Amino acid sequence: MIVTTTPSIEGRRITAYHGIVTGEAIIGANVFRDIFASITDIVGGRSGAYEKSLREARQSALSEMTRSARSVGADAVVGIDLDYEVVNNMLMVSASGTAVSTEVIA
Numbered sequence: 001m002i003v004t005t006t007p008s009i010e011g012r013r014i015t016a017y018h019g020i021v022t023g024e025a026i027i028g029a030n031v032f033r034d035i036f037a038s039i040t041d042i043v044g045g046r047s048g049a050y051e052k053s054l055r056e057a058r059q060s061a062l063s064e065m066t067r068s069a070r071s072v073g074a075d076a077v078v079g080i081d082l083d084y085e086v087v088n089n090m091l092m093v094s095a096s097g098t099a100v101s102t103e104v105i106a
Contacts, residue, residue: 001066001069001070001074001075001076001077002075002076002077002102003062003065003066003076003077003080003097004076004077004078004079004080005079005080005081006078006079007078007079008078009076009078009102011104011105012076012102012103012104012105013102013103013104013105014076014078014100014101014102015100015101015102015103016100016101017098017099017100018069018072018073018074018098018099018100018101019072019098019099020096020097020098020099021065021066021068021069021072021074021077021096021097021098021099022064022065022068022094022095022096023060023061023062023063023064023065023066023067023068023094023095023096024061024064024092024093024094024095025056025057025058025060025061025064025092025093025094026057026087026090026091026092026093027053027054027056027057027090027091027093028089028090053091054091054093057091057093058082058093058095060093061082061093061094061095062080062095064095065077065080065095065096065097068099069097069099072099073101074099074100074101075100075101075102076099076100076101076102077097077098077099077100078097078098078100079097079098080095080096080097081095081096081097082094082095083095083096
């Protein structure tokens with residue numbers, strides 16, 4: 001499955017549009033991780049625990065989106081947009097794009 005933020009794919013022609021596909025992931029706050037992140041913020045540096053959680057949530061949202069694209073017969077998703085939102089002390093990551101079928105340009 002080809003996934004891209006661009007509206008087209010170099011070397012391929014879009015032959016069919018299957019509609020918008022989405023994927024979401026919500027991660028909750030963890031008390032121990034929050035305490036560690038606060039200490040990291042005070043002394044400087046990056047919070048590895050939060051970064052790992054964010055990567056996992058982003059990958060989960062993208063995986064859900066590509067599963068949805070496959071289910072409608074697409075072989076690619078173009079115009080992908082990633083959004084991050086805080087909802088009730090939880091982080092929501094959403095991925096959306098247009099599911100398409102493509103063919104190689106000869």
